[in-house]
Structures are given as C-alpha cells and as structure tokens.
Amino acid sequence: MDSLQYLLLLFISTVLINNFVLIQFLGICPFLGVSRYVETAFSMGLAATFVMTMTAFATYFINTFILEALNLEFLQYMSFIIVIASLVQFVEMFIKKVSPVLYKALGIYLPLITTNCAIMGMALLIPQNDYNFIESIVFGFGAGVGFTLAIVLIAGLRQEIQFGDVPQDLKGMPITLILAGLMALAFMGFAGLAVV
Amino acid sequence: MDSIFIYAFLSMGALAAFLAAGLGFASRTFHVEKDPRVVEANEILPGANCGACGYAGCENFAEAVVEGEAPVAGCPVGGEGVADKLADLMGAEAESAEKQVARLLCKGIKSKTAQNASYQGIESCVAASVVGLAEKKCSYGCLGFGDCAEICPFDAIVMNDEGLPEVDEEKCTGCNNCVEECPHDLFLLGPISGKNHIRCSSHDAGKVVRKICEVGCIACTQCARVCPVEAIEMQENLAVLDYEKCINCGLCAEKCPTDTIDFEGEKISAIEITEDCIGCTKCAQECPVEAITGEAKEQHEIDQETCIKCGICYNVCPVDAVKKEVK
Numbered sequence: 184m185d186s187l188q189y190l191l192l193l194f195i196s197t198v199l200i201n202n203f204v205l206i207q208f209l210g211i212c213p214f215l216g217v218s219r220y221v222e223t224a225f226s227m228g229l230a231a232t233f234v235m236t237m238t239a240f241a242t243y244f245i246n247t248f249i250l251e252a253l254n255l256e257f258l259q260y261m262s263f264i265i266v267i268a269s270l271v272q273f274v275e276m277f278i279k280k281v282s283p284v285l286y287k288a289l290g291i292y293l294p295l296i297t298t299n300c301a302i303m304g305m306a307l308l309i310p311q312n313d314y315n316f317i318e319s320i321v322f323g324f325g326a327g328v329g330f331t332l333a334i335v336l337i338a339g340l341r342q343e344i345q346f347g348d349v350p351q352d353l354k355g356m357p358i359t360l361i362l363a364g365l366m367a368l369a370f371m372g373f374a375g376l377a378v379v
Numbered sequence: 380m381d382s383i384f385i386y387a388f389l390s391m392g393a394l395a396a397f398l399a400a401g402l403g404f405a406s407r408t409f410h411v412e413k414d415p416r417v418v419e420a421n422e423i424l425p426g427a428n429c430g431a432c433g434y435a436g437c438e439n440f441a442e443a444v445v446e447g448e449a450p451v452a453g454c455p456v457g458g459e460g461v462a463d464k465l466a467d468l469m470g471a472e473a474e475s476a477e478k479q480v481a482r483l484l485c486k487g488i489k490s491k492t493a494q495n496a497s498y499q500g501i502e503s504c505v506a507a508s509v510v511g512l513a514e515k516k517c518s519y520g521c522l523g524f525g526d527c528a529e530i531c532p533f534d535a536i537v538m539n540d541e542g543l544p545e546v547d548e549e550k551c552t553g554c555n556n557c558v559e560e561c562p563h564d565l566f567l568l569g570p571i572s573g574k575n576h577i578r579c580s581s582h583d584a585g586k587v588v589r590k591i592c593e594v595g596c597i598a599c600t601q602c603a604r605v606c607p608v609e610a611i612e613m614q615e616n617l618a619v620l621d622y623e624k625c626i627n628c629g630l631c632a633e634k635c636p637t638d639t640i641d642f643e644g645e646k647i648s649a650i651e652i653t654e655d656c657i658g659c660t661k662c663a664q665e666c667p668v669e670a671i672t673g674e675a676k677e678q679h680e681i682d683q684e685t686c687i688k689c690g691i692c693y694n695v696c697p698v699d700a701v702k703k704e705v706k
Contacts, residue, residue, distance in 0.1 A: 249394065253386045262394060269398040273405050280409035346501055 197325030203301050204333040205370040210301030224338035228331025230292035239323025242306040263306045271297045416445045423464045431455050431554040455553045477570045479553035485565050486578040487520040488541035491593040508562035516591040519581040527557035574627040574644030582615045596639045602631035607667035607689040628689040645705035647688040655700035662692035
C-alpha cells in the first residue's frame with residue numbers, strides 16, 4: 184500500500200508539480216510549434232506519452248545492466264540517443280504494419296518527437312533520481328501526461344486568443360510566450376501539493 | 380583505464396550492432412507492400428510537405444494521386460513540370476497545371492462606398508460578419524479586417540491603406556486558405572495568366588448598388604454583350620467571368636461604366652495582317668465581328684473600322700502572319 188501511494192504521488196508530482204514543460208522547461212519546441220490547434224496538440228501529446236513510456240522502459244535496462252554494471256555512466260548521452268532513435272523507428276514500422284489507423288493518428292508526430300529534449304531529459308533524470316523499474320515507467324508515463332496536459336492547455340488558449348483584442352506588437356509568438364509564462368507561474372502553485 | 384576503454388568500445392559497438400540488426404530485421408518483417416507508383420510519385424513531388432494541396436504531406440498527396448482522388452496537377456508548388464511527370468506516371472493527360480492565384484472580387488474602398496455604421500467590436504471579419512451589420516452598406520463587400528492576410532501562410536496578402544487586401548501574385552501559391560477564410564466568399568482562385576477581373580460580388584439590384592458603391596457591378600450587361608468569346612455570364616444581377624474562356628482582350632473593362640472590371644493585360648492598339656498570310660481563312664472564320672475579308676489562299680485584310688481589337692485572329696493564325704501592337 185505504501186509503495187502504491189508512493190507511485191501515485193510520484194505520478195502526480197511528475198504531471199503537475201514537476202511538469203516537464205512548465206516547471207522544468209523541457210520540450211519547449213513542440214510546446215510552441217505544434218500548439219496551434221487542440222487536435223494536433225493532443226495527437227502530439229499522445230505520441231510523446233507513448234515514446235516517453237517506451238523510452239523509460241528501454242533506457243532503464245540499458246542503464247542498469249550495461250552502463251552501471253560496467254561503470255560506463257559517462258556514455259549515457261550517447262547510448263540513450265541511439266536507443267531512443269532506434270526504438271522510435273522500430274515502433275513506427277511496427278505500428279505501420281499492425282495498425283494503419285493508429286499510424287495515421289501518431290505516425291506523423293513520432294519522428295518529430297524522437298530526439299526531443301523532454302525525452303532525453305527524462306531518460307537522464309531516471310538514473311539521477313535512482314528510480315527502480317516500476318518507478319521509471321510511472322515517471323516516463325507521468326512525464327508524457329504532463330507534456331500532453333501543458334500542450335493541450337496552451338493550444339486551447341491560443342485558439343481562444345485568436346479572437347481576442349491583442350495589441351499589434353504582441354500578436355503571434357509574443358503573446359504565446361506571455362501565455363506560457365503565465366501558465367508556468369500558475370503551475371508553480373502546485374508546489375505545495377506534495378513532496379517527493 | 381584500459382579496461383574502461385575496451386568495455387566502452389565493446390558495449391557501444393554491441394549495442395549499435397544489436398539495434399542495427401533489430402531495425403534491419405524489422406524493416407523486412409514489418410515491410411508494408413506499397414503501390415510502387417506511390418513511391419515514384421512521392422519522388423517526383425517537391426517534398427516540402429507544405430500542405431498547399433490540401434493533404435497532410437507529399438506522401439499523402441502521392442497516395443491520393445495514385446488512387447485517382449487527387450488531380451495530377453494538384454501540386455501548386457511543383458507547377459507544370461511536376462504535373463507532367465505525374466501525368467506520365469499515371470498515363471493520363473496533364474490538365475492545365477497553370478499556377479492558380481487568389482483574386483479579391485471587391486473594389487469597394489472606403490472612399491467609394493456608403494457607410495452604414497461604425498463597428499466597434501472584435502476586429503475580425505468573422506466576428507463582424509456574425510454581427511451581420513457591416514460598416515459598409517453593401518452586404519456583399521469586403522469587411523476589411525484582414526482575416527485573409529492573417530491566415531495567408533505565405534505572407535502574400537497585405538491590407539492596403541484603403542482597407543482592402545492586396546494579393547502578391549508572385550508569393551501566392553493558390554493554397555485556398557483565404558478563399559475558405561473569407562466570410563463573404565470574396566476570393567476566387569484563377570489562372571495567373573488571367574488579366575481581366577470583375578471585382579464585385581454583389582447580387583444587389585443595379586439600382587441599389589448605384590446608391591451604395593461607386594465601383595460595384597450594376598448589372599448593365601454591357602460587358603457580357605461586348606465579350607467576343609462569351610466568357611461573361613450574368614448571374615443574379617452580377618457579371619461573372621469564366622477564366623477558361625477569357626482571352627484577355629480587355630474589351631469588357633473598356634465598356635464597364637462603373638470601372639468594376641480591372642484589366643491588367645496589354646491592350647491591343649493596332650493589328651494587321653502581313654504578307655506572310657497563306658490565306659487559310661481561319662482568322663476570318665473566328666473573327667466575332669466579321670472584320671476580316673479575303674479569298675482563300677490570298678492575303679486577308681482587316682477592316683479597321685469594324686475591328687474591335689480582341690486579338691483572336693492573332694491567336695489562331697497558324698503562321699504568325701498577324702502583327703499586333705500593344706499600348
């Protein structure tokens with residue numbers, strides 16, 4: 184029960200308190216680039232969640248059974264990059280064969296997210312925080328959900344603000360950055376929720 | 380020190396080899412048989428994935444072409460070259476792949492239109508059209524808030540000082556975004572070679588238009604009558620131009636009493652038949668006003684009095700014996 188509670192706390196902490204985009208400022212590129220419409224933002228979030236969970240799974244094994252066993256932690260960056268890239272490629276081919284529908288929904292976004300810093304950051308944070316296998320998976324999934332939450336929220340705001348009376352000089356990207364800043368401020372309010 | 384070096388080398392090498400083998404294996408096992416024509420079509424396309432064709436990317440467009448859903452000339456970026464190659468691949472004749480550009484069918488600048496009210500709401504055409512009460516009395520005209528300029532992904536539309544959008548035909552790719560965005564449906568995609576534009580979309584009766592807009596179509600039908608190729612048709616109090624039929628002679632623009640029709644081409648000032656004429660009689664047959672006379676196999680002549688200088692004879696002459704001068 185204790186561990187289940189801990190896992191739940193870890194999940195909430197990753198999604199809200201340590202939100203990858205709004206608190207740790209990772210993955211800003213897709214956050215600003217693919218957030219014009221809620222639908223595409225949601226697809227991007229799904230793809231990111233998927234890749235992050237898979238990555239947490241794969242990099243945990245690489246790190247524990249190869250790098251740590253051989254004292255080669257300095258190779259984390261290199262090995263993680265090739266592992267993530269190959270994994271995404273593999274998954275893309277697999278989905279294409281097995282489920283054309285899923286491929287149409289995720290296919291375009293999978294390669295876009297491959298070498299995103301949010302994914303890489305997550306993979307590097309797992310050994311730093313000494314998570315075990317289950318924790319890694321929860322952490323990866325939570326990171327993806329947090330990313331989806333942030334990108335869908337800002338996409339909704341951006342769609343609304345199209346009809347707003349924005350000063351000429353702030354139209355487009357400037358107002359989006361201000362929105363992102365305000366959202367980050369708001370998310371800092373979650374810091375009091377729990378301590379993990 | 381040495382052992383770390385060896386371990387690093389071996390472990391990374393093994394990892395890379397394993398992943399490479401895995402991917403190689405996967406690409407065979409999970410290989411999806413594709414129509415080879417899709418692959419070829421995709422190679423012909425520019426590969427910019429700009430979406431101007433209306434599909435998510437070049438590959439989706441290639442698939443649609445092979446399935447016969449999309450026209451071979453559907454890629455506005457690739458133009459004629461790409462369309463020809465696609466047509467070869469599909470064994471079809473290329474349809475006209477001329478570059479299409481958007482034109483605004485309204486000339487109602489503020490100084491020439493009657494105003495209804497002062498609109499103070501959200502500054503967007505969509506919002507203003509929802510309110511239903513535009514600033515201009517004309518309920519068909521341009522609202523002037525520049526939603527089209529906003530939506531244009533190629534910065535081809537700029538709002539001018541008079542509150543009307545101007546399309547840069549060089550930058551325009553014919554992506555159709557502005558056509559869909561404009562709440563009054565004022566944009567029309569037409570071939571870039573088209574030089575005549577009837578810039579009005581009002582279906583109001585001529586009487587009404589005359590009162591509220593100095594440059595609106597009053598449905599006098601003069602343009603439709605003067606057109607030598609019957610390219611202009613009257614539809615509910617509005618002259619509508621068929622770009623397919625139009626030969627860009629500019630006669631309609633000359634006749635238009637309200638200056639609604641813009642002519643951007645070159646107006647023929649003088650036209651005559653030279654000695655190169657072989658007397659094929661083609662020009663005489665095509666002339667809409669029967670201004671060309673002459674016996675078969677002899678040089679023809681143009682009666683300058685009756686000639687309307689439409690340029691049809693210049694276009695049909697098989698030996699380029701018709702010489703024209705342009706203003």
